Amino acid sequence: MNRASLMTIAETVLIASTYFTLTWILAPISFLPFQVRFSDSLIMLSAVFGEAAAWGVFLGCIIANCFPVGYPPNIIDVVFGSLANLISGYVVMALTKRYSRIRLVAASLISSLIVTIIVGTYLPIIILPKFTVKDILFLGYLGMLPGELVAQAVLGFWLVEGVRKLLPKMVRR
Numbered sequence: 001m002n003r004a005s006l007m008t009i010a011e012t013v014l015i016a017s018t019y020f021t022l023t024w025i026l027a028p029i030s031f032l033p034f035q036v037r038f039s040d041s042l043i044m045l046s047a048v049f050g051e052a053a054a055w056g057v058f059l060g061c062i063i064a065n066c067f068p069v070g071y072p073p074n075i076i077d078v079v080f081g082s083l084a085n086l087i088s089g090y091v092v093m094a095l096t097k098r099y100s101r102i103r104l105v106a107a108s109l110i111s112s113l114i115v116t117i118i119v120g121t122y123l124p125i126i127i128l129p130k131f132t133v134k135d136i137l138f139l140g141y142l143g144m145l146p147g148e149l150v151a152q153a154v155l156g157f158w159l160v161e162g163v164r165k166l167l168p169k170m171v172r173r
Contacts, residue, residue: 011052012059015042019060027069029147033123033139036147039064043111044156046089047096047104048163054089061085074126077119084118101161108156112148120144 022039023030030037039060045053061082066073088111095107120140124131128139 008052011049012056015045015049015053015056016059016063018042019057020063023060023064024067030064031069031071033127033143034147035144036150038151038155040085040115040148040151041155041159043085043088043115044092044104044108044152044160045163046092047099047107047160050093051089054086054093057089058082058086071127076122076126080122081119084115087118088114099164104157104160105153108153109149111156112145112152115148115152116141116144 019039019042022042023037026036026038029035030039040057042053042060043057045056049056059082062078065078065081068074068077091114092107092111095110096103120143121136122140123144124135124139128135
């Protein structure tokens with residue numbers, strides 16, 4: 001195994017463990033319909049670390065969603081929440097291939113929408129005993145979107161900008 005492969009594995013593991021740790025430290029606001037999952041800001045690192053970040057948030061989300069707070073683990077949440085992050089990571093990578101702040105903002109907004117639509121659709125279904133379309137719209141989408149915008153469009157944006165300035169030699173993209 002070459003040095004680049006080892007570095008990618010190390011970055012993936014570091015991002016996955018950071019995702020899980022942030023989610024658990026901030027568990028009261030990381031779970032349930034009205035949430036701000038600050039760990040989702042790490043999705044934006046896909047603009048810097050590429051696939052290592054996309055797969056890191058995917059793996060970190062799998063682990064975090066296996067141990068939710070406020071409700072028992074649910075396979076739908078484990079699978080689809082994690083896939084939402086993986087898809088978002090790849091979208092961020094694609095949109096920021098030619099890096100600019102405008103592309104990063106666009107990527108954060110689109111990524112926030114992806115997570116909101118996927119997670120916001122199923123979260124009311126697995127939490128509420130009976131649900132309506134209104135529950136999905138209000139609890140799901142309106143409960144998720146503000147938190148995702150804070151995590152990705154605000155924190156994630158500044159996280160990427162900070163990493164790009166602090167670690168310019170490590171940035172491969």
